[in-house]
Amino acid sequence: MEHLDAELISLLALGEQLGNESAAIHLASCRECGETLAALRRTVLVATADPAGVELMEPGSHNWHAIHQALGLSPSLAGDPLGQSAARARDARDFGEPSVNPAEAPTSLPLSSSAPPVPLPSGRRQPWARRGLWITGVAAGIVLGAAGAWTAASIFGRAEPPVAVPTPSAVVLAETPLKPLAAHAASGDAVVQRLPNGTRQLVIRLPDENVSGFREVWVGSADLSKMVSLGVLGNDPGVFVIPSGLDLAQYPVVDISNEPYDGDPAHSTESIARGRLTVPG
Known part of the structure; x- marks a missing residue:
């Protein structure tokens, strides 16, 4: 089955209407193209959402643990730095104290480490991986375009949507x-x-x-x-x-x-x- 063109799916995600009846029939019946379109639509919505109305979630310490293991970092860096700073910030907010004590400010990390670099596995990309690449590229283009539009709207005023x-x-x-x-x-x-x-x-x-x-x-x-x-x-x-x-x-x-x-x-x-x-x- 020949799937819809990546550029066409990207235009649909941006709100363009389908002018091709055969493409509309394919989109209604193809699970893969439908999921791709839904993912890009969500990317557009996230990219154009008002940042003030989006609540950011604090990552858990398991995220830093996974990064630490994948990069082969020194055991001295095993502690979650974001979790420690977040805890200090919460304590400071609760007791009305400065969020960071200058005496306790963390020093700069060394530029080098004794741990050897971890080689990444190489190999031929699978077809789904190649498809994921163009989705990522299109999503990045949508985000950059939305950022440019937001900047223009901030300078010249926001135009009413059609x-x-x-x-x-x-x-x-x-x-x-x-x-x-x-x-x-x-x-x-x-x-x-x-x-x-x-x-x-x-x-x-x-x-x-x-x-x-x-x-x-x-x-x-x-x-x-x-x-x-x-x-x-x-x-x-x-x-x-x-x-x-x-x-x-x-x-x-x-x-x-x-x-x-x-x-x-x-x-x-x-x-x-x-x-x-x-x-x-």
């Missing part, structure tokens, strides 16, 4: 109200439209609310045993192309989920709102 609007001549095929679930309060609606060129699109109107992750749009079977992701909901309304091979009679449920930034393409099982499509009569 909002996709439904085509006036579109024919409504099905619709449903979106009702909030669990601890969520946002409600809206979903409409399936057919454009003059025969393309179907799903239009989602759901006010934004403060969630821990990002909102993803799904269509699912009646019992929710099968789910297909259509993309990330950023703007309101959000417009998503429905692959021609996707039978909505088999996937009548529209689900908006709260997805964590964990790199897992599967549904998080936390739904924000949901509705079942019906034909207007």
Whole structure:
């Protein structure tokens, strides 16, 4: 099976729409391309997220232990330096003292060590490794591009994002109200439209609310045993192309989920709102 071009998947991750019907059908049926697209979309979201709203987690001491073993460092460096400094910072915060005592400030590490360097294993890369390389390269390009855009926005002012609007001549095929679930309060609606060129699109109107992750749009079977992701909901309304091979009679449920930034393409099982499509009569 010939997979989608890396550049095309990268453009989809940045929010571009598929203009090729055969590519849309392949994406709906290919697990590998779908997982690659989901991973790149999460990279875009992380790269463009507001740093002030992202809570950083402190790495555990087992991370330093693994680094220490992999690099063959001296036993004198076995202690986790970040854990020690973090502990001092917590104590200082609790008792109102300076976080670092000048008398206890760590000295510079020696530039050389008596431990011999550890040779890295060499060998031929497997196909999945080569594929991982271009994903990493594309992700790095996305991060750099997002950083440049953020800098430009800081200097010249942030431009309003383009909002996709439904085509006036579109024919409504099905619709449903979106009702909030669990601890969520946002409600809206979903409409399936057919454009003059025969393309179907799903239009989602759901006010934004403060969630821990990002909102993803799904269509699912009646019992929710099968789910297909259509993309990330950023703007309101959000417009998503429905692959021609996707039978909505088999996937009548529209689900908006709260997805964590964990790199897992599967549904998080936390739904924000949901509705079942019906034909207007």
